[in-house]
Amino acid sequence: MSQDGSTRPQLMARVALALALAGFGVWTLHRYLPALLWAAILAIAVWPLYRRAVGRWPPGRHNIVLPALFTLVLGLMFIVPLVVVGIQAGTEVRGIYETIDKARTDGIPPPDWLGHLPAGSRQATGWWNRNLATPDEAAALLKKARQSEFLANSGHLGAAIVHRAVLFGFTLLTLFFLFKDGDALTAQLQRASHRAFGPSGERVGRQVIASVHGTVDGLVLVGLAEGAILGIGYLLTGVPHPTLFGLLTAIAAMVPFGSAVAFGIAALILLMQGSVTGAIAIGVLGVVTTFIADHFVRPGLIGNATRLPFLWVLLGILGGVETWGLLGLFLGPAIMAALTMLWREWAGNAPDRPAG
Numbered sequence: 001m002s003q004d005g006s007t008r009p010q011l012m013a014r015v016a017l018a019l020a021l022a023g024f025g026v027w028t029l030h031r032y033l034p035a036l037l038w039a040a041i042l043a044i045a046v047w048p049l050y051r052r053a054v055g056r057w058p059p060g061r062h063n064i065v066l067p068a069l070f071t072l073v074l075g076l077m078f079i080v081p082l083v084v085v086g087i088q089a090g091t092e093v094r095g096i097y098e099t100i101d102k103a104r105t106d107g108i109p110p111p112d113w114l115g116h117l118p119a120g121s122r123q124a125t126g127w128w129n130r131n132l133a134t135p136d137e138a139a140a141l142l143k144k145a146r147q148s149e150f151l152a153n154s155g156h157l158g159a160a161i162v163h164r165a166v167l168f169g170f171t172l173l174t175l176f177f178l179f180k181d182g183d184a185l186t187a188q189l190q191r192a193s194h195r196a197f198g199p200s201g202e203r204v205g206r207q208v209i210a211s212v213h214g215t216v217d218g219l220v221l222v223g224l225a226e227g228a229i230l231g232i233g234y235l236l237t238g239v240p241h242p243t244l245f246g247l248l249t250a251i252a253a254m255v256p257f258g259s260a261v262a263f264g265i266a267a268l269i270l271l272m273q274g275s276v277t278g279a280i281a282i283g284v285l286g287v288v289t290t291f292i293a294d295h296f297v298r299p300g301l302i303g304n305a306t307r308l309p310f311l312w313v314l315l316g317i318l319g320g321v322e323t324w325g326l327l328g329l330f331l332g333p334a335i336m337a338a339l340t341m342l343w344r345e346w347a348g349n350a351p352d353r354p355a356g
Contacts, residue, residue, distance in 0.1 A: 034327060035167045039174035041330050042074055043182065044209055045216040050179060067179035075172050081247055200345065207307075207341045211334040218302035219317070219329055222293050223254035230263055233285045237278035239266045254329060255321065256294050256314055259286065302333060312336050 029036070050070055059066055178185070193201030231246020239245055245266055253259035263286030270279040299310035308316070313333050320332020 032167065032170055034325075035171040036174055037327055037331070038171045039178055041212055041327075042171075042175055043178040044212045045220075046070065046074065047182065048213075050182075063180055067176050070179055071172055071176040074175065078168070084243070084247065200342070203345075204338050204341065207337050208334045211337040212330055214302045214304065215317075215330050215333050218298045218313075219254045222297055222301070223252075223259075224250045226250065226253035226259050226289055226293055229289050230259065230266075230282070230286060233263075233282055234266055237270060237281055238273075238275060239270060239278075239282070253290075253293070256298065256317060257290060259290050259293075263290075308333070308337055308340055312340065 026033070050066070053066055053070070057066065189205065190202055193205055197204070227246045227248075227250020230249045231242055234242035234245050234249075245262065249259050249262035249266075252262045263282055267279040267282045267286070270276075270282060299313070302308075302313045303310050313336070316332035316334075316336035317329060318332075320328025320330075320335070322328065324331050
């Protein structure tokens with residue numbers, strides 16, 4: 001008989017019922033679990049700043065202003081870059097339509113840079129002349145493009161965008177309530193983890209939180225710094241749309257060595273425009289920035305927080321991204337850090353076996 005008077009069969013039935021209800025709950029919310037996880041990650045990342053704000057401006061009776069303000073600021077941090085990209089994309093789409101209209105009436109002659117490619121110049125120019133140089137060939141190619149699978153699935157793309165927008169709204173709503181009721185929820189989680197796992201439960205929770213903080217500093221902040229540095233380089237060397245390229249570089253740089261793809265494309269564009277010096281400058285700046293960030297800054301920020309060698313941090317990030325998508329940037333290192341901590345505790349406290 002347990003401490004609350006329940007018999008063993010009753011206790012087993014309660015455990016089975018709890019597991020069944022938890023399974024049904026997860027299944028019911030499985031399409032919204034990414035939104036819940038994103039809200040939890042964002043709340044953990046800015047929680048120290050939020051607590052300092054609460055200490056300076058104690059919440060009133062209803063505790064709404066600060067949670068709403070922090071939620072609004074975090075939402076704008078995502079919405080503003082998307083608006084900038086959308087405006088730029090709209091400008092590019094208008095230019096694409098103008099190019100299509102020109103191709104249908106006059107054809108498009110091969111650009112000058114096509115003849116200056118370091119390799120494949122003759123083949124590329126020949127393909128262009130066969131498919132785009134005259135109106136008839138250009139119209140035939142555009143007809144194939146209209147019948148392509150990409151355009152046929154444009155409706156699915158629109159539905160996916162709407163679904164993402166709904167998830168983003170649900171993320172912000174969850175984030176607001178996490179700020180509002182975060183203290184009570186934290187106390188409940190501490191009591192539940194201690195009851196279920198003992199002292200190890202709270203240690204694992206603290207390790208996961210520290211891992212999220214270290215990952216945010218090591219990936220997000222370092223990625224933004226890389227994007228800012230290379231964005232200045234794009235501006236000085238004449239890369240088209242340097243602000244947009246800098247933003248894309250910052251996003252790519254959140255994955256270790258990911259910025260190489262962005263500044264490599266920028267260098268290639270400069271090379272095709274005939275700016276060899278600019279392409280070399282962007283390549284050198286990108287390699288130096290990425291080398292310093294990924295070999296010195298990130299290992300220190302993430303490794304110190306997660307207490308993991310950088311190899312395991314890197315494997316956690318790459319494996320997490322492959323398994324969980326962008327969420328894996330944070331979940332991967334957190335899971336690896338928790339497993340490593342449990343392993344060290346178990347292996348360190350286990351009694352040594354006698355030899356022989």
